[in-house]
Amino acid sequence: MAKRKAGHGFAEAPEDFLVVRPDFSLSKVDPATTPGFVGGKSEGEAALARRDAHLADLQERLFAEGKGGGKRSLLLVLQGMDTSGKGGMVSHVVSAVDVQGVQHAAFRAPTEEEKRHDFLWRIEKQLPGPGMLGCFDRSHYEDVLVPRVHGEIDADELERRYSAIQDFEFRLNSTGTRIVKVMLHLSKDEQKRRLAARLDDPTKYWKYSPGDVGERHHWDAYMEAYEVAILRTSAAYAPWYVVPADNKWYARIVVQELLVAALERLDPQWPAASFDIEEEKRRLAET
């Protein structure tokens, strides 16, 4: 895969240096850093705003291509610990795209009905249609993270799920869905600050759940589960990007850039006319 030209505030294209490779180790990624970006928060926020229209234009082309019979789509998978900024990513990056072209799905703890099916059952139903940008806030990866951390799954079933995810994502890619998987990598200290901020702001109480604090006791187990899941499911057809996320502005421009890069590589085209243009002009003139 040819390297993309850097630019737009980055000294190097984020997809090149944040993509997970076989020697990946989560502990080597410092959540507080902002690798590759030339500038700080204000430059980052300005860069984000400047890039909105380009992302929206590319997605509109993909949407049009889908309406014209194209089968391709893009799927953004957002994973990360509580408060890592998944929701904010949707509000501040994905929301720049026309809502008609977005299929958003947030996956909570599975319902009783969902539990009676294989873990991919509920995922399949939310896959983006042709021309759409699918956006998963949590995903099938929860099913190799949460039960592993809580000892609710045996080794065989865990292995089966890693393999099933590989097959599933290979199939998606083969049928036209480009997958971009992002782990928003937050530090435990920054999570503490963000949870505390929610407890200090009555307009944020609704985002706080006492269960979030309980999960902090399993932090190291989660990091281990993430690392294994990421290594087991990284592939050229479904790459993982681990994005330092203590700085929200940084994580946002990175994910925006990953979406732009994926769309530019798809290079969606306006569909040709499926009708005789001159004939239609004549018909229209007669009405």
Add this chain to the structure above:
Amino acid sequence: MAKRKAGHGFAEAPEDFLVVRPDFSLSKVDPATTPGFVGGKSEGEAALARRDAHLADLQERLFAEGKGGGKRSLLLVLQGMDTSGKGGMVSHVVSAVDVQGVQHAAFRAPTEEEKRHDFLWRIEKQLPGPGMLGCFDRSHYEDVLVPRVHGEIDADELERRYSAIQDFEFRLNSTGTRIVKVMLHLSKDEQKRRLAARLDDPTKYWKYSPGDVGERHHWDAYMEAYEVAILRTSAAYAPWYVVPADNKWYARIVVQELLVAALERLDPQWPAASFDIEEEKRRLAET
């Protein structure tokens, strides 16, 4: 219902003078006019941009209320002839809202499976959940318009459908869904210009369908069908607004204002904490 204060460019609140009353006649609405707005296109576009954040804030509150156990939602129903600006309304007005809080559905000609069910079956499945802004691009109203115009429905079934719509919308309102129904009222001449523009622009071919020209021969029948449907289904619990739509900028600020007004009347509230705040601060500090 108390009159809302006017403002934001309007001499009077659009919901007061555009709402359909029992003496409504579609022929009295001139699609080329911009009633009530003080200013022209540039003032209108500026007003739209200024109001985006307020609409987004109100919707975020409704979303939060829904997460906190609230049952209320808002449903925008967009109807209008081809090229009347339904899609643009979604791109330019609804897209200002966080995509996480929007459930968008575009209803095309029913599939074979949908036809085997009652016409409301596919609608029910797309209704907004608690806290959501539902946005219908076409709707159940197509089923009292298209078959009527094409003589594919008898009088009894048509009557049954009007009644069924009344009951359906009454039920939605009773269970917390505020409904705002909008007809984007376009002139036949302006439609001709917009269709011609699509035929002149390769980036717009995908929006053009030869069938659209055919429907122009039934224009008067469509207007009659709209008028009857609107009169039969206008109610305080599910009002219709007929919006002059030859000027896109005008239709957009009107619909934006209708959404703002509906949300302000709902007056959604940030949910109270469902936990002991001091206790949670203590628990968090220990991690």
